[in-house]
Structures are given as C-alpha cells and as structure tokens.
Amino acid sequence: MKYVNYKTINKLKDGINNSPELYINKIQTEGVYMNEQLNEERLWNFIDGTIDASEKSAIEQLIATNLEWKNKYHELLEVNQLMSSSELESPSMRFTKNVMEDIAKYHVAPATRSYINKNIVGGIGGFFIVMILGFLIYGFSQITWTNISSESILPALNISKKFDFSKFYNPTYVSIFIMINVVLGLMLLDMVLEKKKEKFKQKEF
Amino acid sequence: MHTAPTDTEIISRVLKGEQQMYAHIVERYQTYVFTLVLRMVESREDAEEVAQDIFVKAYRSLADFRGESKFSTWLYTIVRTSCITFLRKKKLQTTSIDNEKISFQIKNHESSFRANLVEQKSKQAMVNEAIKMLSNDDAEIITLFYKAEQSLDEMGKILGLEPNNVKVKLHRARQRLKEKMEKYFSHEVRELQND
Incomplete structure (x- = not known):
C-alpha cells in the first residue's frame, strides 16, 4: 500500500509538472472508474443475494433514491437474466446408450479408503521418522564440543573421525x-x- | 404418485449391482456435463467423447462418493480434471484466467454468431456465443454458477478455491462477458430489448 501511495505521489508530481489540467482530469476519470467498479461489485453481490441485511437495505435505498444506481442496477439485472437464460447444450441422442455400453465392460472399483490401509501408511511414515532420528542422534553423539579460545561464545565443532565412511x-x-x-x-x-x-x-x- | 429416485437412492442401487440404474444419472446430468465440457473443449465431437469418458470414470469411482457434497458437485470435479487432462494432451492453452482467445477466433465466432442469429434471433444464442469468446476459466465459472446450479461454496470445492476467491473470479468473468456483449453484440442486445 505504501508503495502504491509513493508511486501515485511521484506520478502526480510528474503529471502536475508536465500538464496539470490534463493530469487532474485523468486522475478524476480513473477515480470515477474505480468507484464504478466497486459499486458494480456491490450491485452484483446484491443481485446474487450474498450480502448481509444492512448492506442490502443500504443498496435498496441507493437504488430507490439515486438514478445512476437505479440505471446500473437494471443494466446488471438484464445481463444476469440473459446469462440465466442461456441454453444447455445437448449431446447426441445415442449418448446415454453409448455410456451404458461402455460401462458394461467395467465394475465399480472398490472405494479408495477400503484398500489404503492407514496402519501401513503410518508404519512407513514411522519407519522413516525413526531412521532420521536415529541418524541425528548418532551424528550428534559423534560431535565433541570444545572451546577454541576463552573469548569465543560459540563452541567450535570438531567431528571426530570415529565414523569412517x-x-x-x-x-x-x-x-x-x-x-x-x-x-x-x-x-x-x-x-x-x-x-x-x-x-x-x-x-x- | 410416482416420484423420481434421488441421486443417493440411484447410487446405492448401482453399488448393489443394478448397473442399469446408472442410466438415470446419465440422463439427469448429461446436458450439464456436456455444456460444461463444451465451454472448455472446442469441438462437439471432442466434447462428446470427453463427456462420455467422464460418466465412465464417475461410474468406476462411484464407491468413492461419500455423500458429503451434492452428487453434481462431485461429478463436476471429475468434469474439471478430465477437461484439463484432455486439453493438456491436446496442448491447448488452459490455465491463465486473463488470457483471452486469440482475435481470429473471436472474429470467427462473431461471423458464425451473426449467421446464427439471423436464423434464431434468440437471446440464448447470443449469450452462448459471448461465453464462447471468454477464456476457459471465465466460461467455466459462469457456466457453473448459472447453468450447473452450484453455490459459491460448492464452486470452491470444484475449483479448489476459497468461496471469496470464487466470488471475485465470478465478478471478473461477468464483467468480461458484459464487455464482450457490449463490444460485439450491442446492436443485437438493443434489438432484443426492443422486441
């Protein structure tokens, strides 16, 4: 958000320096566009019925009192009705018969949960965790912790040569x-x- | 009075061995599945093949449907993965939400639409053509919301997104669809409004 503000201020500065009247006009147009977008989104939510009661009554009031809102609402309502009226496409007449002929070759597969044994999955997971922990414990047990100097806060790591790869x-x-x-x-x-x-x-x- | 069996009833009977009951599921969802596939796959032949494959996959994995969500939501996740796999195989562009289809495709759509409109003069044809001009992601999200009757939460499960993100994406997709209709079909929209 800070970045946007910084950018906007810079653009505003440049714009004012170059052509102040044109730039102010542009900002006003963009502002109106953004506002329109926001209002349209609110109206769509109102049409879909996905808003709470207070927002609903506020929009109802705006539609009743504001001509611009009223016109926009009717415009979107019309688009909504058009979209609802679009027809479903039908496949060929033989479609169901084709599917039934196809599935006659198969059986319903057993549910995934019936053949995936949770104990086996857990067992494999447990095995790997134990392996990793074992290696870590063994690795740490091979480290000798010594101080190189009295000023040093962190101990130096000396891996002993006991483990010969x-x-x-x-x-x-x-x-x-x-x-x-x-x-x-x-x-x-x-x-x-x-x-x-x-x-x-x-x-x- | 005879009522149609619910999805859950059909599925439990299929799982008990009544394979023919699966035809009810296919009949019930074929148009939804086919429409969704057709939004992502260009040709009808390919779409039919993919849709058929989806129903076979769904049948084979039916035991994995636990009933935690609607059957349609579960089925649309298979639709999505199958379409992505198909498109990857065909090396088509699938992922970017902002990438729109290239301009010549738009022009082709536009000309075919105009010819179509003269014959049909229908709102549906116009909307369908406008949806075809969108990217796969936009077309998918709009179809799921308006045609497949999925809520934002359910769409989130299908698309692997948070409901709030779905809401934002849906808003953007609608915005782009509106722009397409204004740009390419403004004359037709006005004509239809006057009818």
Missing part, C-alpha cells in the same frame, strides 16, 4: 546394495503383474 564405500558393499535393490525391484514387478493377471481373470468371468 570409507569403510562402506568399497566395491563389495556397493555390489551388495545394488543386488538388494534389484531383488526388491523384481519382487515389486512380480506383485504388479500378479495383480494385473487377477484383474484380467475377474473381467473374463
């Missing part, structure tokens, strides 16, 4: 890791194919 980055461990992943991947593929086979059998019967 190089032990795990050798060809044997990497091969074992890849092998486990391949086996798990094959098991997953087998499960998916088995499910597809069952579905296909169900459809056949």
Whole structure:
C-alpha cells in the first residue's frame, strides 16, 4: 500500500509538472472508474443475494433514491437474466446408450479408503521418522564440543573421525546394495503383474 | 404418485449391482456435463467423447462418493480434471484466467454468431456465443454458477478455491462477458430489448 501511495505521489508530481489540467482530469476519470467498479461489485453481490441485511437495505435505498444506481442496477439485472437464460447444450441422442455400453465392460472399483490401509501408511511414515532420528542422534553423539579460545561464545565443532565412511564405500558393499535393490525391484514387478493377471481373470468371468 | 429416485437412492442401487440404474444419472446430468465440457473443449465431437469418458470414470469411482457434497458437485470435479487432462494432451492453452482467445477466433465466432442469429434471433444464442469468446476459466465459472446450479461454496470445492476467491473470479468473468456483449453484440442486445 505504501508503495502504491509513493508511486501515485511521484506520478502526480510528474503529471502536475508536465500538464496539470490534463493530469487532474485523468486522475478524476480513473477515480470515477474505480468507484464504478466497486459499486458494480456491490450491485452484483446484491443481485446474487450474498450480502448481509444492512448492506442490502443500504443498496435498496441507493437504488430507490439515486438514478445512476437505479440505471446500473437494471443494466446488471438484464445481463444476469440473459446469462440465466442461456441454453444447455445437448449431446447426441445415442449418448446415454453409448455410456451404458461402455460401462458394461467395467465394475465399480472398490472405494479408495477400503484398500489404503492407514496402519501401513503410518508404519512407513514411522519407519522413516525413526531412521532420521536415529541418524541425528548418532551424528550428534559423534560431535565433541570444545572451546577454541576463552573469548569465543560459540563452541567450535570438531567431528571426530570415529565414523569412517570409507569403510562402506568399497566395491563389495556397493555390489551388495545394488543386488538388494534389484531383488526388491523384481519382487515389486512380480506383485504388479500378479495383480494385473487377477484383474484380467475377474473381467473374463 | 410416482416420484423420481434421488441421486443417493440411484447410487446405492448401482453399488448393489443394478448397473442399469446408472442410466438415470446419465440422463439427469448429461446436458450439464456436456455444456460444461463444451465451454472448455472446442469441438462437439471432442466434447462428446470427453463427456462420455467422464460418466465412465464417475461410474468406476462411484464407491468413492461419500455423500458429503451434492452428487453434481462431485461429478463436476471429475468434469474439471478430465477437461484439463484432455486439453493438456491436446496442448491447448488452459490455465491463465486473463488470457483471452486469440482475435481470429473471436472474429470467427462473431461471423458464425451473426449467421446464427439471423436464423434464431434468440437471446440464448447470443449469450452462448459471448461465453464462447471468454477464456476457459471465465466460461467455466459462469457456466457453473448459472447453468450447473452450484453455490459459491460448492464452486470452491470444484475449483479448489476459497468461496471469496470464487466470488471475485465470478465478478471478473461477468464483467468480461458484459464487455464482450457490449463490444460485439450491442446492436443485437438493443434489438432484443426492443422486441
């Protein structure tokens, strides 16, 4: 909001310096436009019935007493009636028959909530949280907190060399890791194919 | 006296295995769904294909309808996602609320409208043509409000927006529609007013 005001003041300054009469006229026109927009929005809300009682009576009074409001209200009311009167489009005569022929090939799928077990989802989530916490605890336990100098407020971090990563980055461990992943991947593929086979059998019967 | 079954009654019977009952749902909502799709998809052929796909998707996911909102509100969320997916596939411009369709399209609409108006002389044809000139977002919001009989809250659920934001967007869309009618159909509006 501050930015808008600053911008407006600068524009006003420039405008006044260049052509004061023209600029004041422009500001007045923009002001009227913004006001019109606001009033139109209020009138639409009145037509839709999405305003409270006090606002409703205020607008009713404005329509009754102010010719401009009255004209605008009738204009918007007409647009509203036009929009309400627009026709629905109809598909071809065979539409329902086509849909019914299509759905004859299928069964209603079981509800998502019936096959998504919340305990399993919770279990997987819990496993990862425990893993992360375990690593964090282990990591922090390996840190030795020492002061470098008496003036320093924050303790210096010295990660001890007790945890030797190089032990795990050798060809044997990497091969074992890849092998486990391949086996798990094959098991997953087998499960998916088995499910597809069952579905296909169900459809056949 | 025989009364038509409610949406909830139909859905529970479909879920119990009476697949044919779904035809009532299709009959009831096909014009709403088709109109909404046609506002976003240009050709009638594509719109019919997308609308058909929407009813199939709705059928398959019927068990997921929990009755927390109106069935129509739930169905229109499927309409929206299906149209977006279709438009993405077709690489059409879908997202910007302010982007209006390019001028030659407007001219085409205008000329086709004029030919149409000579034959029909109807208010509806004019409004429909003016809506077609709007961006997809504007056309969708106006159709949901005026044709699909959705409240601001329900529209918020469909569009994933707060009701206040829906109100602002609806106001802007109406403003733009009014401008289009004034710009392209002022003569026809006056003629219709005099009729």
